[in-house]
Amino acid sequence: MIYFTPGPTQLYPSIKKHIQAAVKDDIPSLSHRSDKFYKTVKDTCQSLRRLLKIPATYEIYFLASGTEAMERLIQNCAGDRTAHFVNGAFSKRFYQIAKDLKKSPELYEANVGEAWDFPSISLPKNTEILCFTHNETSGGTAIPLEEIYTFAGRFPDALVALDVVSSAPYVTLDFTNLDCVFFSSQKGFGLPAGLGVLIVSPRALAKAQKLKNEGFNVGSYHQFETLSKHAKKFQTIETPNVLNIYLLNAVLHDMLDVGIQTIRKRTEQKAAYLYDFFDKHPTLHPFVQDKNYRSKTVIVIATPKGSSAILSKLKGQGFTVGSGYGELKDKQIRIANFPGHTMADIKRLVACISKIQP
Ligand SMILES: *Cc1c(COP(=O)(O)O)cnc(C)c1O
Secondary structure, three states, rough: EEEOOOOOOOOOHHHHHHHHHHHHHHHHHHHOOOOOHHHHHHHHHEEEEEEEOOOOOOOEEEEOOOOHHHHHHHHOOOOOOOEEEEOOOHHHHHHHHHOOOOEEEEEEOOOOOOOOHHEEEOOOOOOOOOEEEEEEOOOEEOHHHHHHHHHOOOOOOOEEEOOOOOOOOOOOOHHHHHHHEEOOOOOOOOOOOOOOEEEEEEHHHHHHHHHHHHHOOOOOOOOOHHHHHHOOOOOOOOOOHHHHHHHHHHHHHHHHHHHHHHHHHHHHHHHHHHHHHHHHOOOOEEOOOOHHHHHOOEEEEEEEOOOHHHHHHHOOOEEEEOOOOOHOOHHHHHHHHOOOOOOHHHHHHHHHHOOOOO
């Protein structure tokens, strides 16, 4: 079976080998207070910095999930006012977390599958953090980062948070425009679920310290101050997902060997192949109309005659594809295009879909 689901997804091809090596080397029994563990964390951080070009001044925190990263960064970077750009279920969750934390989130909503006219948007003066979802996994949109940088540039006092859960490591980031960036293990990196990674700027860290000093509730064990103290020593506060950190490091090394430019080029070639096929298909068509906003990593296809028959036929041929998200469950299929998916897999999937009666 090949999993084209947008997370959890097909494991990165080398993962099975790395899991065997980890078990042989007793990694799951390794103490998180051992030098060997600190070395693994240090190496993981170095590899991640190389792959994603993360500045040395930014810190890397290991959390439990992408969703945890949303909660932690809102707790630590906003006393009250957050702004959210919502065009699907994951950006909505980000907004809801701010509400649940009793902040005053401002909501800028676009239809699922569409984006915003940023130049026409103005924000309340004292907005503390802008929260963007680069790649909305539910609707298959990706916002060109230049649009975000230009918009955020108008509000130099606000921090910028970016969810890249389903676009990393494909997405090219310019960290000088970003303060909190996060992803989790089970999407583009093709790892088992259960590890979130949050990258934090000095500015965001200073804001967290200021809020803490002013008596705000910035959370308990995973507040930025404690995360930072531990991260400086390549340690973690709690017993973390040691196996997944080890596996992330192994995959990062593999990806560095392939080269990030090659990974990006292949992702674009595979996305172009898929969009080209569905643009020409008699009944199935890409859900996102505006080509500028089509995601390269999660391809969402509208299925006017329902998705369940297509999904079960594909399953019979050895392909698990994602259904539509939430209310659109039966109206769409979602195809992940992550680095672990090869062009050969994509071509076999497309050949299979082309044989299904429309
Ligand atoms: C999957 C996903 C999340 C949630 O990540 P978890 O690790 O499951 O918490 C958040 N944002 C986006 C865009 C996602 O695709």
